[in-house]
Amino acid sequence: ANNSGSNKHLTEFLDEMRSDQIREHLRKFTRLPHLAGTEQNLKYAEQIKKEWQEFGLDSVEMVPYDVLLSYPNKTQPNYISIVDHLGNEVFNTSLAEPVPEGYEGVSNIVPPYSAFSAKGQPEGDLVYVNYGRTEDFFQLEREMKINVTGKIVIVRYGKIFRGNKVKNAMLAGAKGIIMFSDPADYWATGVQVDPYPDGWNLPGGGAQRGNVLNLNGAGDPLTPGYPAKEYTYRFDLVEGVGLPKIPVHPIGFHDAIRLLENMGGQIPPNSWKGALNVSYRIGPGFTDDFKSQKVRMNIHTNNQVTRIYNVIGRIRGSLEPDRYVILGGHRDAWVFGGIDPMSGAAVVHETVRSAGRLLSKGWRPRRTIIFASWDAEEFGLLGSTEWAEDNAKLLQERAVAYINADSAIEGMYTLRVDCTPSLHTLVYDITKQIASPEEGEEGVSLYESWHKRDNWTNDRNAPRISKLGSGSDFEAYFIRLGIASGRARYTKNKKTEKYSSYPVYHSVYETFEIVDKFYDASFKRLRAVAQVRGALIFHLACSELLPLDVMEYADSLRKYAQSIAQLAQRHQDEMETYMVSFDSLFSAGENFTVAAKGFHERLQTVNRLRVMNDQLMYLERAFIDPLGLPGRPFYRHVIFAPSSHNKYAGESFPGIYDALFDIENSADPEKSWDEVKRQISIAAFTVHAAAMTIRETDTT
C-alpha cells in the first residue's frame, strides 16, 4: 500500500470514470421526484447504499435524523390572489407548473412553494423592491421614502439568497413577500435560447422553489448545535432558528405580469427594471383604475418533524485510518433534480465506482475516504449539518478536507472552483492533468481551457478561484468546524450570461433531458468535474505529505487584510477621530507569512511527516473562534463567512466587514467604531494564533 498515491493509480482512477456511466447514474436517479423526507428519497438512499456496497466500499450505512421540514398542505393549496373591493378573487396565481413532456403521469411533484414560510392570508397593497437586497430596501426607504410596514412586498429572484430577501422584508415591516423569476434574471441573454423543452430557458409558468430560512449554519431549526436524534431535546417552533414570521411565496413570470401590470406609484430607476413588458412601478398598490384591488396571499404550508437519511460510505485508510477525506453532496431534490443535485450525485456515484475498481485491484488509500449522500440540503443543509454535529468531535481531530459535490454543472462554459486558499495549488496542479471536455480542445488541459476563459486577472495570471460562501453542504465543515474545503463545477460565462444560477433552477424543468440535450450531451463536462473532484480526494487521501499550501493562505490573508482596510478608508476622518488602525492586522499577516515561509522551508527537509501533516491539517482549524461571529454562533471561521447580506457570497474577515457595514446606519458612531476595533483585534489575534500552529514544533 506504500505506493497507494502513485501517479499510476491516479491515472487509473481518473481513466476509469466514464461519461456513459455518469449518464446512466443521472438517468437512474432522476426518474421520480425525491423531495427530502419522502419515500422516494429513502428508496434512492437504499439504492445508493446497495450500489456503493456493490462497488466495493468497506462499509456503507444509512444515518437517520429527525429534522424540521416544511411541505405545502395537500388539501389547501398555496396561491396569491388579486381581490376586488368586495373581497372576490379576480385573479389567482397558478397552483402548479405545467408538467414537462414525458413526466405527465408522475405523482408527488411538489408545487412551487417557499419552504418554512409562515402560514397566513395577509391582504394589502404591493410594493415592488427590485431584488429585495439591503441596498434596495435602503433606496426604497431613504430615497423613495416608501415605508412597507403592513404592505406585501414583491421582489424579483436573483443576486442574493432568497432567505436574505425575506429577512430584509421582515425587518422592513412587510407582512408578506412574493418572489418572482424575471426573464432578465432567468433567461439567457445575447443568444437565442428557447424555453424548456426546446431550450434551457425558464418557461413563463415555471417558478423557483426554495427554503427561506435564515439559519446561519444552525442546521435543523429545532436542535441548533446538536444532532436531531430520537433523544435530542427540540425547541418549540416559536423558538426555532431562522424561521420567517411572514408568508412567502414564489411565482413564475406569467403570474408576475398580472401582479405587476397595474401597479401604481413611482417610476423605478432603470436598474430596478426587469425584462417584462410592465412598468415596474414601485407602488404601494395599483394605479387609479385598480386602486380598490388588493393582493392576498393564501399560504397553508406546514412545518413537520420528518425523518431524513444520509448515506455514508467508507474506504478505510491503510496507514492513517484516523485521517478523513470527505466527498459529500446531497441527494434530495425539489422535483427530479436533473441538475440540482443529481448531476453532482451522479459524479459522486461514478467516483465511488471508480474507487471500488481500484480497491478490487489491491489499491487502498493512505487515509480514510468518506463518501456522503446528504439528505434535506434543500431545507437548510440539514443532513450534512446534523452529521457534522453528530461527528464534530471526530471531525475536528481527524478531518483533513471536505470536498463538496452539489450540482456538477450550471453552465456550458468552463470550470468554476471555490475553495480555501490552501487548496489553490492542488486545484491548479490537478487541472493540468485533466483533459478539457470542450469540443475542439483535444490535447488541451482543463487548466488551459479554464485559464483562457476565466483568467484571475486581478490576482494572478491563472484561472480564477473564488472564496467559499454558503448555500451548499460544505458550510458546517468549513465555516463551523474549520475543515479545509472546496467545490468544483462547470459553469456559465459570467461576463456575458447575467442570469442568476441557471434559468430552470429549482423548477420542475430540471430534468435528465435538460442535461442530456443541452448542458452536456456528451457528458464530458460532468466527467471532467468528476475527475476534478476525484483527483482532489485522491491526492488528499493518498499523498504522503498533505497537498495543502500554507503560502497561498499567507498570500490570501494579506490580500484580504488590504481589501478590508481599503473598505474602511471610505471613512478616513472617522477612523482618525476614533483612532481605528489596521496595523495590528497587517502585522499579523506579515507574521503569518514569515511562519508560512519557515514552514515551506522545513518541508524541503521534512523528517517528521506526521507532525507536519498535523500542522497542515490543523491550520484551517486555527481560524475557528469558538465564540463565533457576533450573533452567528455557528459561523465560527474568522477569515471566511457567508455574507450577512447574501448567504451565497463569501466574505473575508466577516466580523470586521459587518462592523464596518453598521457604521453607515449607526446612531452611536463611537460605539460602532469600537466594534470595528474589537473585530480587528479578534482577527489579528486569530491570524497570529494560526501562525503559531505552523511554526517549528520544537520552538513553539
Place this chain on the structure above:
Amino acid sequence: ANNSGSNKHLTEFLDEMRSDQIREHLRKFTRLPHLAGTEQNLKYAEQIKKEWQEFGLDSVEMVPYDVLLSYPNKTQPNYISIVDHLGNEVFNTSLAEPVPEGYEGVSNIVPPYSAFSAKGQPEGDLVYVNYGRTEDFFQLEREMKINVTGKIVIVRYGKIFRGNKVKNAMLAGAKGIIMFSDPADYWATGVQVDPYPDGWNLPGGGAQRGNVLNLNGAGDPLTPGYPAKEYTYRFDLVEGVGLPKIPVHPIGFHDAIRLLENMGGQIPPNSWKGALNVSYRIGPGFTDDFKSQKVRMNIHTNNQVTRIYNVIGRIRGSLEPDRYVILGGHRDAWVFGGIDPMSGAAVVHETVRSAGRLLSKGWRPRRTIIFASWDAEEFGLLGSTEWAEDNAKLLQERAVAYINADSAIEGMYTLRVDCTPSLHTLVYDITKQIASPEEGEEGVSLYESWHKRDNWTNDRNAPRISKLGSGSDFEAYFIRLGIASGRARYTKNKKTEKYSSYPVYHSVYETFEIVDKFYDASFKRLRAVAQVRGALIFHLACSELLPLDVMEYADSLRKYAQSIAQLAQRHQDEMETYMVSFDSLFSAGENFTVAAKGFHERLQTVNRLRVMNDQLMYLERAFIDPLGLPGRPFYRHVIFAPSSHNKYAGESFPGIYDALFDIENSADPEKSWDEVKRQISIAAFTVHAAAMTIRETDTT
C-alpha cells in the same frame, strides 16, 4: 532516547529531588512581598527564568499580558466604621495586620482588601448572613423573612468561594458586604494550637485577602476569550466580566467582634453561630442602646490595567515534540506566599532542577514538557488563563495533560488529589512508588499512608480522589479546553479539622517560617508532593502509551449519571408530569462503557501507538461543548464544572445540576423541567460522542 521513560530514569528523577533544596527555594522566594503586577514579582520572575536556564531547560521565556488588577488606594485606606447619629466614626477597623516578627521593616505589604471591590462609602444597618451561601440567603429570606435590600451584609469566611458570597449579597440587594474570619472556621479544633508566630492559627488581627470576582473562567475581565496583549481590544470597566457592583471588605475577628457584639434582631440557629463571644444576632442593625449607630464602609480600591509576567520553560520532546505535558503553578502572592503559592512554586523549582540534572546526563522525554510560573492567579487565574487563550489553538491539538502546582501543603495529615477520572490509575500507580514522608512510616509507601488516612470508602477500597473544582490555574486547561488535568498537595484531616483552607490563608502570616516550623519542618512532605507532581509529568511525558485510563472515565460517568438521576428523584411526581427521563443518559453511559472496554482490549494488541495515543489524548477534549454551559460560555466541559454556588467545588453534569437546582425556585415548572430535559439531552449526546472517539478508527 528510546528508554527515556525507563524506571531507572524515573527513580533518578525522583531521587534527585531533595528536601533541603526545596527548603532553600522556598526561603529564597518568600523574603519579600510579591503581589501580581509589582516590581518584586517581576524580579522573582526574572530570577526563576535565570535559574531554570541554569538548571538546563531548552528554553525559558517571559510572557507578558496587560490585565485588569485591583489595588487599595495608597493615600486613602480602606476601613469600616461604626458611626453615631451625628455621623462620627466611633469605631474603625484596623488598616493593616500586625506585621510578624522578622518582617518589621518590610515595605509593600498590601493591607487586607477585597480585590476588585467596587468603590464607595455605603452606610446602613448590618445583617448577618452566616457564610453567605445560597442556602443561607434562602433561609434568611424565606424563614427569617429578612430583606437585605439597602443593607450591608456581614458574613463569615469559609465553606464557599468568597466571590460567590459577594454575588449572593448583590443578588439579594445588599449595598455592601463585609467578610470576617471566624475562629470557628480559621482555628484548629481539638488540638491546642497557638496563633502565629507561636503556632499556625490565625491571630485576631489577621484577615483574608482575596479577589471577589465572578469570572466563570473568563480570565482578564476586560478581554474575555482573548489574550490581553497590546493590540487586544478591551471592554470598558462597566462591561468587564464578573466585577462586583458593591463595596466588599475583609476583616479579622478582633474587628468582627466590635461589629457583631451589639447587633440586634433574631437569635440565629445554632448552625449560624461561630466561635466568638457574641450572640450572632441577625439584625438588621444594632440593639436598642445602639440603634442609632450605623455601619459605614470606606472603600477606595482601584482597578488598574497592569502588566503581568508568566515564565514559560520547555524541555523539547525527542519523539513527539508536538505533544505537550504541562506543569504549571502561580508565583504571585498576596504577601510573602509562604504557603500560597510558594510551597508549590518551590516544588516546581525542584522538579525543574531535577529534570535539568537528567537532561545533562543525556535523558530527554519523549514528549515536550512545559513548566509554567503563572502570574496574577490571585486576581482571577489571569496569567494562566491569558496564556491558555493565547495558545488555545496549539493546546487543543497538542496538550496531553496539565498538572497544577499551587500550594503544595495546606495541612499535616496526608495526600490530597483532585483529578480527571482518566488519571486515577496513574495516581495510584505512582504513589505506590513514592515513600511516605510521615515520621515512623519508613518503608511505607505514600499510597499506603494515604489509604490508611483517607479511604475512598463509598467508591472503593483505595485512597480518595476528588473531582476538580476551580480556584486554581488548571481551570482554563481543564474546564475550558478539555485537557486531562490533576492536582496534588498535602492536606489536613478533614474529618477532624473543620477550618476552611488553613488558618492563616491569604494573611501576612503565610511566611517561610510557618512552613519551616509547623507544616513541614523536615520538608519531607513537600518532597513527597514534588515526587507526586514530578512522577505524573514524567509518566505523561515519557510513557510510550499515554497513561490515561478510559475505563476509569467510564466508571465515573456511570456513577455521576446515577447520582444526578438520584438528585432528580426528589421531584418524582413532577418528573412524571413533565415526562423527564434519565434513560438516554444511562444508555449513553453504557455505550461509553462498551467503547471503553473495546479500547482496553485493543490496547493488548496495540499496533497503532500514535492513533491510540491520540484517542487517549482527545478523549477529555470530546467532553467540551463549544456552546458552553448556560450563561457560562467559558465553562465548556459537559462532565465537570465549578459549582455555581461555590467555585471551589466540582460539580458533575453541571448543566443538569443547575437546571435541577432552578426547579425549586421556578415560577414556571414546565419551562424549568424543559431545561432539565435539554441538559440531559446535551449530556447524553456528549457522552455518546465521546464514546465514538475511542472506538476503533477503522469502523467509526
